[in-house]
Amino acid sequence: MGQPIISISDGAEIGKVKSFVINPDKGSVDFLTIEHEDWQVSVKAIPFKKVIGIGEYAVTVESDRAVIDLKEIPVADQLVNKKIRIIAAKVMTRKGELLGEVKEFYVDEDTGCIPGIVLLAGETEEILSSDFIMTYGKDIIIVKEEAPGHFLDSADKLLQKMEAEETEEISAEGGMDVLRTKQVELLKGKKASKDIYTGSGERIIASGMILSEEDIVRAQEAGPGVFVELSMNVEE
Incomplete structure (x- = not known):
C-alpha cells in the first residue's frame, strides 16, 4: 500500500495503491483501490488480474484503461462494502x-x-x-x-507448500511425467532438513543430504505422502 501505480504505455503515474479489496469467499485480493487527488467522489480500482508487476518501488499496469469505477461493477462494490480487513484482525x-x-x-x-x-x-x-x-x-x-x-x-515453508500445490495442478493438466519433472526441478540441489522414511519405516533420505535427481525419484516412487513430507522439509 502507498506504492505508485505506473502505466507502462504512458510511462506515467496514475495514482497510488490505497487499499486491498479482499474476496472472503476465495481468500484473495481481487482489486487494488487507487488514491488520486482528482478522484474524490467515486472509488477507482484496478482488478488484480490487470496488474502486470509488483516491484520494490511500484505497481505496473499496461495502461490507464485498467482502471475501473467500482460503482459500475456491482460485485466489486459489494466486496468493498464488506470492508474485510486482514491486518490487525x-x-x-x-x-x-x-x-x-x-x-x-x-x-x-x-x-x-x-x-x-x-x-x-x-x-x-x-x-x-x-x-x-x-x-x-x-x-x-x-x-x-x-x-x-x-x-x-519460516516463509520458506509456505513457499514450498505453494510449489507442491503448483506441481499438483501441473499433474492435473499435463500428466504425471510433467509433474515428476517439475518436482525434480524444484528440489534438486536442496538440502533435506530431516530424515525421510517410507510408510514401512525405511529411511530413504538422510537429514543434511543434498538432493540429487535419483534421491527425488526415490521419494516420488515411495508415494505422494513421502514426497510431500520431503518437499516440506528442505532448505537451500
Whole structure:
C-alpha cells in the first residue's frame, strides 16, 4: 500500500495503491483501490488480474484503461462494502480460542490468492497456511481448531507448500511425467532438513543430504505422502 501505480504505455503515474479489496469467499485480493487527488467522489480500482508487476518501488499496469469505477461493477462494490480487513484482525479458532492478531499476509503475485498470514501471538510471530482459515470476517478471522499445531516457522515453508500445490495442478493438466519433472526441478540441489522414511519405516533420505535427481525419484516412487513430507522439509 502507498506504492505508485505506473502505466507502462504512458510511462506515467496514475495514482497510488490505497487499499486491498479482499474476496472472503476465495481468500484473495481481487482489486487494488487507487488514491488520486482528482478522484474524490467515486472509488477507482484496478482488478488484480490487470496488474502486470509488483516491484520494490511500484505497481505496473499496461495502461490507464485498467482502471475501473467500482460503482459500475456491482460485485466489486459489494466486496468493498464488506470492508474485510486482514491486518490487525483477531484470529480465533472455531471453538472460540483467541490465538492473536494478524501482523501481515502473503499474496501470490500471479493470482492474488492469499496463501498464508503472519500471526502475532504475544511476542511471537507465527506463519499459518490459509488451508486452516475457515472465515475471513470484517474484524475476526476464524481458523480450524487444529491450526496452532500447524504453525510454520519460516516463509520458506509456505513457499514450498505453494510449489507442491503448483506441481499438483501441473499433474492435473499435463500428466504425471510433467509433474515428476517439475518436482525434480524444484528440489534438486536442496538440502533435506530431516530424515525421510517410507510408510514401512525405511529411511530413504538422510537429514543434511543434498538432493540429487535419483534421491527425488526415490521419494516420488515411495508415494505422494513421502514426497510431500520431503518437499516440506528442505532448505537451500
